[in-house]
Amino acid sequence: MEEKNLNFDEVIDRRNTDCLKFDFAERRGKPADVLPLWVADMDFKTSSLVLDALTERVQHGIFGYTESRERYFEAVSKWMEAHHDWKVERSWLTKTPGVVFALAMAVKAYSKAGDAVLIQQPVYYPFSEVIRDNNRKLVSNDLVLGDDGKYHIDFDDFEKQIVDNHVVLFLLCSPHNPVSRVWTAEELTKMGDICIKHGVTVVSDEIHEDFVFGDHQHTVFATIKKEFEQNSVTCTSPAKTFNLAGLQVSNIFIPNGTLRAVFRKQVDAAGYSQLNAMGLTACEAAYTHGETWYQAMMRYVESNIAFVRDYLKKELPQIKLIEPEGTYLLWLDFRALEMTEKERENLIVNQAKLWLDSGAIFGQVGEGFERINVACPRATIKEALDRLKAVIV
Incomplete structure (x- = not known):
């Protein structure tokens, strides 16, 4: 084609x-x-191959409740393995109508009203909104702009904020929006170790994972250590990569069965089930032919x-x-x-x-x-x- x-x-x-x-x-x-x-x-x-798939779907003329079959997961998993060296399992996947929706569900699932949730400002502003709008305490480990013109993590402050505020959840933006950092495996490891040490669950927004330039390389947080895999939620989507935001489709991977069950319970409580038919079609086509x-x-x-x-x-x-x-x-x-x-x-x-x-x-x-x-x-x-x-x- x-x-x-x-x-x-x-x-x-x-x-x-x-x-x-x-x-x-x-x-x-x-x-x-x-x-x-x-x-x-x-x-x-x-x-154009995504458009062809959507056109074929539209011409069928019926837009009833739609679910994904095995070929959908195969398309997503092959993309993740080919581009990010990550072998995902079918059972890990929960589909949501967007990453921000998933962040909000995670805040509800892994914290309670009044709990502290950590972010790293300046960061994508819905991070702050889903924390405050759900009556959680926003805590920031502010990124530091160095003399080298790059933003860096103050790891001492990262741990201090967690300890001082009894943080229970960390929303990681990787790659980072808006400062455009692609965190190194070393940086991610340091943050992950601190979170494991203090019992902080990590939700990693990796929606920009396909946009990395030069010699930089995106590392999926969950792939670094088995402990990180079992303590994290990874949020992905074809929305940025293929300009599909309006079709509202995201793929959320949660290897830990307990974390996954709690997350899905919140999605169910929100009254959400199947994604829209066009989003499923577009995602499968994009990862297969794009x-x-x-x-x-x-x-x-x-x-x-x-x-x-x-x-x-x-x-x-x-x-x-x-x-x-x-x-x-x-x-x-x-x-x-x-x-x-x-x-x-x-x-x-x-x-x-x-x-x-x-x-x-x-x-x-x-x-x-x-x-x-x-x-x-x-x-x-x-x-x-x-x-x-x-x-x-």
Whole structure:
């Protein structure tokens, strides 16, 4: 089967499709003509082979309750083994309508009201929301931006926060969104050992696992030690990799039978059972037939990152790129502009007419930064950077 959707330069008009990124600016307090690069979906068509599978499913015409068969698990498991050297078992799998839903279920399953849950800010803001909205105590082991321009983990503080706050659950973001770190096996081991020592369950959000650049390599947390496997929940999804977020399909792996049973009980309590038919179809097709599209998309995203790096260096040296190791979300340091949050928002939103994600929403330690999505045509990125240049230089 031939892959047809390999023109990532194609600018596709997403307006008037009920698109969260493009159609809801005014409703969310932004100018109608703002250029959005905030929410983490792509502006690329997914694999044509995924579209073929969806088209065939649509033409059948019946969309009743749908469950996955063995070939679905085979597709998922083969992808995990080929790309992440992880042999998963069928019994470990629980399917959910998204990773954030899974995080919320995990918070309910492995903690009770008032318990402390650890995260590492600046981090994907729904981490904080599922903790606070479920009446748990948010504790942060803040990441530290080193002189080398990379974020690092303060392991002494990591353990101190756990001990001082009686933390029972750790939400790990790996690779990390938004600071783009791909944690090394050594870093993951240190955190995992501390969690084992203090009886802290680990929920690892690995939704960006397929986006790793250069010599960096993603290590599935559960593969490091048997103790980690039995003390963790691993959250995966084709949503980022194949631009399928709107189809709401995630694959959650829990090797420990006790942890798995408690998690599934919370999913049942939420009233959720089968995933939507189109999500199941898309996931199976993507992992079975999407390799060519995936590899081409990765090369394009890497070239976009190189374009941003070069542009900032030559045209906007006031803005510093935190060198990305993974994800398609870049973390930009605006602190040299010496602006308040309000002043910078006015500059970006009202003057440059851009919609980015302000670093402050990822935690106080993110103030002065902005997150930008570069999984879009080069022309879109150039326009965004040109708009910034026009109001800064």
